[in-house]
Amino acid sequence: MAGENLQVQARVVDARAGKVVAAIDAVAGPRSAPMVVLESVRQRVMGAVAAGSVLGGEPGYAGVEFRPPLYDAYREYVAGCELFVRDMAGAIRHFETAAQIDPDFFMPQLYAAMVHANRGERDAAAAIIERLYKNRDRFNSGERLWIDVLRAGLEGRSTDSLARLREAETLDPSDLRTKFMIAGNLYRMNRPGESAQVLKALYAVAAQNPASTRALGFTWLGPFTLEPAVYHMLGKHDDEFEAVRRGRAALPLDQSLRVGEARVLAALGRMQELDRLITDTLGLPGGGPMPGFVMHEAIAELRVHGRREQALALAEKAATWHRGRQAETAKDPGSRSALGSALYQAERWQEARAVFAKLASERPDTLAYQVALGTIAARLGDRTEAARVSRVLERVAGKHLAGTPTYHRACIAALLGNKEEAVALLQRAFAEGRACDVNVHHDMDVESLRDYPPFQELMKPRG
Numbered sequence: 001m002a003g004e005n006l007q008v009q010a011r012v013v014d015a016r017a018g019k020v021v022a023a024i025d026a027v028a029g030p031r032s033a034p035m036v037v038l039e040s041v042r043q044r045v046m047g048a049v050a051a052g053s054v055l056g057g058e059p060g061y062a063g064v065e066f067r068p069p070l071y072d073a074y075r076e077y078v079a080g081c082e083l084f085v086r087d088m089a090g091a092i093r094h095f096e097t098a099a100q101i102d103p104d105f106f107m108p109q110l111y112a113a114m115v116h117a118n119r120g121e122r123d124a125a126a127a128i129i130e131r132l133y134k135n136r137d138r139f140n141s142g143e144r145l146w147i148d149v150l151r152a153g154l155e156g157r158s159t160d161s162l163a164r165l166r167e168a169e170t171l172d173p174s175d176l177r178t179k180f181m182i183a184g185n186l187y188r189m190n191r192p193g194e195s196a197q198v199l200k201a202l203y204a205v206a207a208q209n210p211a212s213t214r215a216l217g218f219t220w221l222g223p224f225t226l227e228p229a230v231y232h233m234l235g236k237h238d239d240e241f242e243a244v245r246r247g248r249a250a251l252p253l254d255q256s257l258r259v260g261e262a263r264v265l266a267a268l269g270r271m272q273e274l275d276r277l278i279t280d281t282l283g284l285p286g287g288g289p290m291p292g293f294v295m296h297e298a299i300a301e302l303r304v305h306g307r308r309e310q311a312l313a314l315a316e317k318a319a320t321w322h323r324g325r326q327a328e329t330a331k332d333p334g335s336r337s338a339l340g341s342a343l344y345q346a347e348r349w350q351e352a353r354a355v356f357a358k359l360a361s362e363r364p365d366t367l368a369y370q371v372a373l374g375t376i377a378a379r380l381g382d383r384t385e386a387a388r389v390s391r392v393l394e395r396v397a398g399k400h401l402a403g404t405p406t407y408h409r410a411c412i413a414a415l416l417g418n419k420e421e422a423v424a425l426l427q428r429a430f431a432e433g434r435a436c437d438v439n440v441h442h443d444m445d446v447e448s449l450r451d452y453p454p455f456q457e458l459m460k461p462r463g
Helices: 033-053 070-082 090-099 104-116 122-134 141-154 158-171 176-188 193-209 212-213 220-234 236-249 255-266 269-280 290-304 308-329 335-344 347-360 366-378 383-395 404-415 419-429 443-448 453-459
Strands: 005-014 019-030
Touching: 005 090, 005 269, 033 141, 033 347, 070 090, 090 104, 090 236, 104 122, 104 141, 122 453, 176 193, 193 212, 193 220, 193 366, 220 255, 220 308, 236 255, 255 269, 255 290, 269 290, 269 308, 290 335, 290 383, 290 443, 308 335, 335 366, 347 366, 366 404, 404 419, 404 443, 419 443, 419 453
Parallel strands: none
Antiparallel strands: 005 019
16 A cells, blocks of 8 residues: 555466466555455456466567456457457447457557458548557557558558568567568559468468467458469469369358459359359348359459450349349448449449439548549540549548549549550559559459550569
């Protein structure tokens, strides 16, 4: 006791090994309310025991310090990790609750930012990272490193983000998540060859230490999704197909891997297998948007690989499927936008414009709807409207856009036949953080550039 204050410290000891498993920071409070102090200590001890039993005392990410969290916060964190892939919105709710209970618990805040970013909610992710950045003195050097990784990534500073990830890797060369993020950064920076090598190293570490794959928050879905895309960008479609097969065999219940399978089957022209995959996906129980994702990917790949008529036929099928869902999803902007995209892929420009014009009238600040109207105007020869949308995109400001407005200005320029301007805008978009990935590779809005040498040079893998 010190004056009017009561201070309690605790340690969790492994009695068999005779070593301290976790040291609980001192908790202080008024002598008049000892149970408040003891409850806080109890929460920390229970959090230390629970976390140690799952993580074995290991940090969640390379360099992240294991500090015993409050038990209730840790329970919310575990619940979020269990939903990390299949229900990202639910995961965010648990992570944010964990952070509210224990603001010094770093991992749920890091994960919440990552999930927001994965959902395309870059401003929400940035808000979390900026809050952590302002309080960075409360965290250790490894945690500050991860704050810098995400901050640079959200601001489109890909080179800085990669450099900081390399630093994190030196702290723990066996951490699979760090390697996965390095591979992802390299892929988005048009360095797929280097990305493939990092993924090989990741698999080698996992083979030597199977327990490393069981850490909370790591899922094989990430590597099994990334690896086929990496080989696709390298043009190694046989390797891509094998990577897809490994993923489907390892995670047979994960339907999202069907998207990568559709991509490679379309690229290889294996039409019977692609048809079976689409038919099977359409028959999945429970409904949901997965058939639309699979067909969209197949359509884009068929088109970029010279199978335009087959792409158009599948786009018609996709549009019919999306229309059939409208009775159930008419109020869902995402479902309506997906219908507009299918009509766009089917080259039904006027119908697509009607869909996106209605969405834009309801949500005028949604950039994607303005982009769609701009590209449709360019395809219909309405240069005035296309130029207006391009000017709107040029005025969009913000640190967390990662080159998106600039990229779509490039698409509009390409559709208007301004090839030199389009390539210059693409270069700028990539410098601002826009990923040079399969979505660019098969984007039908840049197909007029495919035989243009400056575009070919720009898209050539750098490593």
